[in-house]
Amino acid sequence: MDMRNEIALVTGANRGIGNGFVEELRARGAKKIYAAVRRPETVPEMEGVVPLRLDVTDDASVARAAELAGDTTLLINNAGVSTFARLTDGAEEDIRLEMETNFFGPLRMVRAFAPILGANGGGAVLNVLSVMAWMAFEHSNGYGASKAAAWSLTNGVRHELAAQGTRVTGLAMASVDTDMIADIEDEKSDPRVIAKAALDGVEAGAFEVLADARTAGWKARLGEDPALLYPHLTEVGAAGR
């Protein structure tokens, strides 16, 4: 896929990694970019960029966006939320919001845009996942569950859309320097660097892009016994038995 021939739709395009995608798509000469956002007034005027109102948690909004962006050939499901909720004592509504946005959001978008991509020659879908699909912490595990579900969705959709010639790429990474984790101290990637790696992968037809070493490391260890991945948990509860 050569971006100069593509009409891309980026969800959550107004800031963070979504904005990185818009910049990188422009640099690669994409024909048109739909910046799909909840508040179109937050998208600055840029040549080749068309603001599109979209809330990925709202069926009617997704259907309306599909009506207006029927020439899309590359769907980038980037919009996401992280509430940092814990599974055991976080607010259930926070965990539901993560699932609604990070799993059902891409699901709604893929269902609405699959016929469009098919009619436009196949095209491609890029789903923004996270290393949290493959690891756990003391917090953010609702988010992790939503990204694990989105990973599974990505793999399933790849099979289902193969017959119509649509390529499906999953993008996973650890911390990126955006509002989402502004309060967290960590080594963070530049959003534009992530967008570059992801679009290189889409252009090459990659099934998966692991954008940093930490993510590649966690993915590589998926087959291991969880006791080896989390040795500090092996003693928990042992004294009581």
Ligand SMILES: NC(=O)c1ccc[n+]([C@@H]2O[C@H](COP(=O)([O-])OP(=O)(O)OC[C@H]3O[C@@H](n4cnc5c(N)ncnc54)[C@H](OP(=O)(O)O)[C@@H]3O)[C@@H](O)[C@H]2O)c1
């Ligand atoms: N930052 C990281 O460390 C990191 C690491 C791995 C994966 N990711 C993933 O990367 C993606 C982008 O995250 P980011 O770091 O750029 O986060 P961000 O700066 O918080 O931006 C999130 C974007 O998603 C949009 N959004 C949220 N809910 C939406 C909805 N219901 N409908 C439409 N748009 C919605 C936001 O729009 P508003 O401006 O309207 O709120 C915003 O544009 C997410 O899928 C995230 O899970 C991030």
